[in-house]
Amino acid sequence: MKPNVYIDGKEGTTGLQIYDRLSGRGDINLLLIDDDKRKDLTERKKYLNGADIVFLCLPDAAAVEAVGLIDNPKTRVIDASTAHRTAAGWVYGFPELLAGQRQRIKYAKRVANPGCHATGFLSIAAPLVAMDILPADYPVTCFSLTGYSGGGKKMIAEYEGDNKAEELYSPRIYGTNLNHKHLLEMQALSGLKYPPVFSPIVDDYYKGMATGIQLHNALLKGKPTAQDICELLARYYEDQTMVRVAPWGSETGMLAANTFSGYDNLEISVTGNGDQTLIVSRFDNLGKGASGAAVQNMNLMLGLDETTGLAVK
Numbered sequence: 001m002k003p004n005v006y007i008d009g010k011e012g013t014t015g016l017q018i019y020d021r022l023s024g025r026g027d028i029n030l031l032l033i034d035d036d037k038r039k040d041l042t043e044r045k046k047y048l049n050g051a052d053i054v055f056l057c058l059p060d061a062a063a064v065e066a067v068g069l070i071d072n073p074k075t076r077v078i079d080a081s082t083a084h085r086t087a088a089g090w091v092y093g094f095p096e097l098l099a100g101q102r103q104r105i106k107y108a109k110r111v112a113n114p115g116c117h118a119t120g121f122l123s124i125a126a127p128l129v130a131m132d133i134l135p136a137d138y139p140v141t142c143f144s145l146t147g148y149s150g151g152g153k154k155m156i157a158e159y160e161g162d163n164k165a166e167e168l169y170s171p172r173i174y175g176t177n178l179n180h181k182h183l184l185e186m187q188a189l190s191g192l193k194y195p196p197v198f199s200p201i202v203d204d205y206y207k208g209m210a211t212g213i214q215l216h217n218a219l220l221k222g223k224p225t226a227q228d229i230c231e232l233l234a235r236y237y238e239d240q241t242m243v244r245v246a247p248w249g250s251e252t253g254m255l256a257a258n259t260f261s262g263y264d265n266l267e268i269s270v271t272g273n274g275d276q277t278l279i280v281s282r283f284d285n286l287g288k289g290a291s292g293a294a295v296q297n298m299n300l301m302l303g304l305d306e307t308t309g310l311a312v313k
Helices: 013-022 040-048 059-070 101-106 116-130 146-158 183-190 226-236 287-301
Strands: 003-008 029-031 055-056 076-079 110-111 141-147 199-203 208-215 243-245 266-272 276-283
Touching: 003 013, 003 040, 013 146, 013 287, 040 059, 055 059, 055 287, 059 076, 076 287, 116 183, 116 199, 116 208, 116 226, 116 266, 116 276, 116 287, 141 146, 146 199, 226 243, 226 266, 226 276, 226 287, 266 287, 276 287
Parallel strands: 003 029, 003 055, 055 076, 076 110, 141 199, 243 266
Antiparallel strands: 141 208, 208 276, 266 276
16 A cells, blocks of 8 residues: 655645655655645644655744644654754654664654755764764854755745845855854754854855865864865765765866755765865755755655655766
8 A cells, every 4th residue: 555645835845846756656645635725724634644654844833733733653754844853752864964864764753854054064064073083072164055945935036036136146144143043953963062153155046055164184083184084974975875975086176056956965075185174065955955855754764765756966
């Protein structure tokens, strides 16, 4: 029997992207609520409890409310909101990140999908801490460039509207209070003692991300060169399909943030020298940064090949 899958919040950017990845699949039964009932609590509860897998593509408070409507012990949840990413009883949905994470996701009842900026940062920082290269008390800084689709329907309308403001034609630094909502998971899952000083940047292109950290090698354990770090990260991810490390020396020019637009995998590039290292993670903020990651988690939870229905560059 095909598993029943329901997307609560299908009309949002993440929900639509998940729907696009699932709508043509013949190995699941996608439950579709009537448009005029999608905010009806009684009807939503019926769908939430009638599904084997539920995707929550909702604001934080609504996601918490939706979980409270579920009383079927067989219903498993993948929450794309920020609400449960560091909550007790929830598994963080980044299979490649840490030893055993894929297995934890496979058998989890509740999975919290990672944030897009957090995905880029953690793909770099967590392995370096786990391998005892990056000290837990290192004062990490991070930049992250994203396409405007990461801001949802309202921001998309601003960028694509007829009366586009002049400032929208240039990169814009935001989160200037240094209290971005992804910081909790960025610190908790990386193993760092302090959250990174984090500067997100939105620019005038639809989707794609480039998230990076810059390191002084003399402050790292063992004082590795940039090439050493590249080779260590490549070994860490050597058996992964959806996360890979570009070979040392392959990046000799500019790194474009939209290179992986339309794909669901992530690539890490390491450049630099014996003294300093730049590590950049590139992916689609709607792919591995959101909907692609959610579908990968669903595949694992259903015992399917985790790349089913996903695009790999």
